[in-house]
Amino acid sequence: MKVREESSRIIKPSYEGYPPPTTNHIPLSVFDKVTFDTHIAVIYAYRPPTPPNITLELGLQKALSVYREWAGRFGKDDNGEPVILLNDEGVRFVEASVDSTLNQAMPLKPSESLLSLHPRLEGVVELVQVQLTRFTCGSLAVGFTAHHLVADGQSTSNFLVAWGQACRGLEISPLPYHDRTIFSPRDPPHFEFDHRGVEFMKKKLDKIYPLHDDFIYQDQEIVVHKVHFTLQFLSKLKAKASSMNGSNKPYSTFESLIAHMWRATTKARALSPFETTQVRISVNGRTRLNPRVPNEYFGNLVLWAFARTKVKDLLREPLPYAAKLIHDAVEKVNNDYFKSFIDFASYKVKEEDLSSTADVIESVLCPNLEVDSWLRFPFYDLDFGGGCPYIFMPAYSPIEGMLFLLPSFIGDGSIDAFIPLFRDHLAAFKQICYSIE
Structure with a gap:
């Protein structure tokens, strides 16, 4: 082309x-x-x-x-x-x-x-x-x-x-909410959680140093693989993930799919059983903060949940184990956590000369996984006058382990996943990505 x-x-x-x-x-x-x-x-x-x-x-x-x-x-x-x-x-x-x-x-x-x-x-x-x-x-x-x-x-x-x-000649609605000064720290501040090593790090790492040894993988080719998960598959996956949840509320489709992708990717990577693996998940603060911030708020309002475990436990235990790790990690990023972050970022970052962990440049996340979910965003509603898009997708971003989730353009509740992997791991991943254990 x-x-x-x-x-x-x-x-x-x-x-x-x-x-x-x-x-x-x-x-x-x-x-x-x-x-x-x-x-x-x-x-x-x-x-x-x-x-x-x-x-x-x-x-x-x-x-x-x-x-x-x-x-x-x-x-x-x-x-x-x-x-x-x-x-x-x-x-x-x-x-x-x-x-x-x-x-x-x-x-x-x-x-x-x-x-x-x-x-x-x-x-x-x-x-x-x-x-x-x-x-x-x-x-x-x-x-x-x-x-x-x-x-x-x-x-x-x-x-x-x-x-x-x-x-299309329509009035723009709803209008954006522009005030970025609403996130004021409490007086006195309350650091209920430690945000060092989570959202922030010492500046000595700076932007030029990766968190992982990328040079180990410098000769490995990264390919971005697209997987389509049908609504029927997702329903079975959710039932399996929630099968040991007792009378509690079933895990969400999102939690169940992330648990499955985490296990499939880890198995395909053939990691050491005693290595620690984590999945990092974006959490939208608009519905978490109290008082709630409207969806129309224009800016960033995201923090991250981290689910961690040993490779041997992730692969030995059934799917509900991973689903619970993810569910519990996301639940912890609640109003108290967001308020603690606001206080910490307002007072401690400059005082301790910290920088954002998001600044670290990485092309390889192995043994970890990062999830960027666009499942709840209205990207498919972009209509210039000729109808909704035939295709919507992220651009090419070959960062190994950076998982994108999108609703399928079919519109039936199915999901498309874009997962960059080393080519050497792709065949194994294809064999197991549709297997529900």
């Missing part, structure tokens, strides 16, 4: 009436500062008929007038603290074409070819970038990149839905 770039320019918000001042800024919250300092890219594909590029451009300008942060830039305030400058300098808008049909390019597999469907992620000052790639059949691929320090998956998907609404 050869993609030809036809134009690249900056577009800015379009306001009704007088534009707002461009001298204001928004401080990054403690949740923004602790997350991944990188661009995240996703790929959409639409079958014809699709609206012309000008419709998408004008809709984006309108959406940016409501979500001004995306059209800004990173900067510092008078105290040297990181902020988002609301200067309306705009987002990158790229138009491209392919001399083939979408069918000829199908299936769009998680491979390096996807990188040509969105702008580059490194060395970029724009906080959002969009690439519209037209196929000869009239199909449209939309590559979207957004900086994670600005917003998490919930907020980014809300923005994408708003972009679609603007393209």
Whole structure:
């Protein structure tokens, strides 16, 4: 698939009436500062008929007038603290074409070819970038990149839905909640949990040092494998995972699937029985904090749960063992934990010169697993006027052990999982990924 770039320019918000001042800024919250300092890219594909590029451009300008942060830039305030400058300098808008049909390019597999469907992620000052790639059949691929320090998956998907609404001439609804100053520490602060070694670490590791010995695996090829789990399989998996839960509430489909993927990946890796393995799971704080933060909150509001065990126990014990580890770990990231994090991040990080563990650069997570779930986000609701997308998927990101979960485009409750593995482990994983033990 050869993609030809036809134009690249900056577009800015379009306001009704007088534009707002461009001298204001928004401080990054403690949740923004602790997350991944990188661009995240996703790929959409639409079958014809699709609206012309000008419709998408004008809709984006309108959406940016409501979500001004995306059209800004990173900067510092008078105290040297990181902020988002609301200067309306705009987002990158790229138009491209392919001399083939979408069918000829199908299936769009998680491979390096996807990188040509969105702008580059490194060395970029724009906080959002969009690439519209037209196929000869009239199909449209939309590559979207957004900086994670600005917003998490919930907020980014809300923005994408708003972009679609603007393209269809609708009022943007619901409107985003922009106030990032709501996470005030308690007086006096209460450090109920130790956040050192969890969200924060000493700066001596810095961003250039991996947590694991990546050089051990430097000659290993990483491939991103897509697995489709049908609704029937997921129902059986959930029943199996909850089979030893007694009269308690069954584990969720999410917990059951993560437990299964954790065990299958660990078995495929052929790890030492006495090695410790962990799975890191994103937890959305909007429903955890008391008082509850609305889903419309725009920014980052995610912490992580960690489930850990020895390899021998994970593989020797049945599926409910792993499901309980995951359930219990997620349950612990509750209102008390979020409040403790706010206090710790507000007082201790600068005092102890700590940095975020999310800053560590890793291309290999083995023996661990990290889960990025988009199952509850409205990514599939991005409708520019020609209907919902035919394809939605993460861009190519070959970080071994970084698991993405998406609802299948079929819309029947099935789930697609994207799991990067070493090629040497792929055959074993394929043999066991559909086996319910």
